[in-house]
């Protein structure tokens with residue numbers, strides 16, 4: 001599951017971060033005398049989570065959503081846990097935190113959910129394909145009963161509609177058997193029966209959102225930098241030894257001039273310049289603002305080292321953490 005892309009099918013949910021709200025219990029895998037909690041079978045590889053942007057491209061956002069734990073993941077299920085029409089993520093890890101529920105706090109678009117009832121073969125229509133048409137085009141969704149490693153999912157098709165409030169829906173039950181269900185309203189959970197009968201119930205009301213601040217950081221939010229050139233934004237503190245190793249790489253980059261480089265210090269404003277000099281930093285520095293630190297602080301603790309890499313258009317292209325190669329990431333963002 002590590003590194004697996006979770007494609008979201010709701011273009012309007014591109015600003016839909018998840019917030020971890022619950023984790024439970026120690027792992028049953030731990031036995032007396034073992035140190036299974038301290039071991040990783042996958043080299044402490046951080047989890048990845050991609051959000052789809054309105055233009056169809058994807059942005060890595062695990063760092064912002066608290067999803068970036070290094071626990072060994074074992075199973076992941078997307079389902080509408082609270083019945084409000086957007087999908088939550090339920091994550092099972094090998095060891096602690098054993099079970100995590102990431103509640104979708106940011107979805108803003110319309111959606112509908114479809115459950116199919118076939119009259120032949122398996123009644124949950126696991127071979128069917130749904131086609132959904134709105135003004136922005138037609139998309140096809142297969143009915144899936146399993147998805148990912150040792151994970152089963154609800155036999156439901158979740159369709160994000162963005163700003164569209166209705167969609168035309170057609171079901172291909174099996175090769176050669178296609179049926180139209182006409183125009184279906186968003187905001188509802190539909191049951192579509194082979195033969196044409198349909199029924200629906202409204203989604204539950206969305207609970208008030210606790211936070212809308214955990215968005216992936218836009219270039220203009222982080223400081224005195226402008227799009228036009230690729231940009232590297234280093235978060236640093238003088239006590240962070242891996243940050244120190246990044247300094248020569250970033251200083252050289254700043255001197256070459258092709259990149260703009262900014263350092264954001266996790267120190268009181270009056271100490272920033274002195275700490276930067278001590279570290280040999282040769283690029284502009286500024287204090288790390290709380291609104292920049294917050295989404296980079298899963299569990300309330302600032303994660304260092306962190307370098308944010310933006311491409312020349314100002315798009316956040318990579319978040320480089322300790323263990324990743326900064327040089328390789330730089331070459332990837334601006335070859």
Ligand SMILES: [Ca+2]
Nearest residue numbers: 080082084086
């Ligand atoms: Ca939900």
